[in-house]
Amino acid sequence: MATMFHHLSVDYRFENKIAVITLQRPQVRNALNAQLIQELTEVFTQLSVDEQLHGVILTGEGKAFCAGADINMMQEAISYTAAQNVEDALRLSDMLHAINTFPCPVIARVNGDTLGGGIGLIAVCDIVIAADNARMAFSEVKLGIAPAVISPYVLRKIGENMARVLFVTGERFSAARAHEIGLVHAVVPLEHLDDAVSRAVNELISGGPQAIRACKALALQVGQMNTENSRRYTAETIAHLRTSPEGQEGLRAFLEKRPPHFTVSSHGSKEK
The missing domain is CATH 1.10.12.10 (Lyase 2-enoyl-coa Hydratase, Chain  A, domain 2)
Structure with missing residues (x-):
């Protein structure tokens, strides 16, 4: 792939049948800013034409998967007009759509805490494998906002009943609870995370x-x-x-x- 990315990396494995996309902003717990959102949209759009791919792994560098929106991006949003906020939200929506409709399966390798928009990322993945130490929250309500853009994808995973609790409280919950409500498909000790992802990949590459x-x-x-x-x-x-x-x-x-x-x-x- 010729495109150079600043906030993520792309690596190919299993004889180029699997692409690994790694969020590379560990200093801010892989938080989403405008550039990372644009790069994720671009990389999934570019990879969508690769007929050799059996799947994609999406993960984060460091101890967190994705801590949601970047603080600087939230500061900028305070001064945005309503129209500018709509455009900003639509860019996030376009990124989630690009991942959700990606032609082949996307595996979320959830290596740590996942908050707000980060949960949107795992909600648009097909297979979600999380480390047992990962903590999650729809933390938007604590900031006086709501998980609006990610909600269509989250609701398809956890349903209205759980959304009515977790959206309004913003409470932290464990990877085990995320598994119970359908947001995560498997939970394993952190030291076994790569083995679990590899097993899922092996299943994918054995299929047509x-x-x-x-x-x-x-x-x-x-x-x-x-x-x-x-x-x-x-x-x-x-x-x-x-x-x-x-x-x-x-x-x-x-x-x-x-x-x-x-x-x-x-x-x-x-x-x-």
Whole structure:
């Protein structure tokens, strides 16, 4: 990737099948400022065209995952007009949308505390694995504001019932509680975090890359369709996959009791 980023890094692993995006503002606990928000939007937009990717890992450098909004950004917002505040919020919304709709799965490696907008980041990830020492909070209410922009994504994870408690109190809660309410999928000791992430990655890279993307699209879209649209969409999806080179290889491998050999051509099509 040719683009140079100041507040994040991009690394490729597992034969370039996985990209690792690391927030690199440890001195402010990886807090979100305007530049980091822009860089996250750009990096996920750029990576979205990489057909070889089976997934992306999003994590933070240092002891925190993301402490929410940067203090300097909050200070600037005090002097913004209503229109400027809308534009500022829309940029955050665009970043969350870029991650939420990213074609293949995004794994949040939650290495520490996650507050406010940081919870928005994990809410738009597909697989969330957290260290057991991580603490979380929708801390906006303590500042006289609300978790407005992140709320659509958070509500899909934790539901109205838990949001009505956690949004209004701003109370801190543990990774274990985050797991109980559906915000986090797995909680492990910090020293086992990389092992847990690696297990999730190994599951991803054992699947067909186009099938993985189709599965994510199903999870995102089918629940919002009416009966007829979902009937047509799901039938067309499975028909396309069954007749694709990737699907043909996967089905043959299953019948022949051997591992499938999924590859990606230079044009993104699947070949045996």
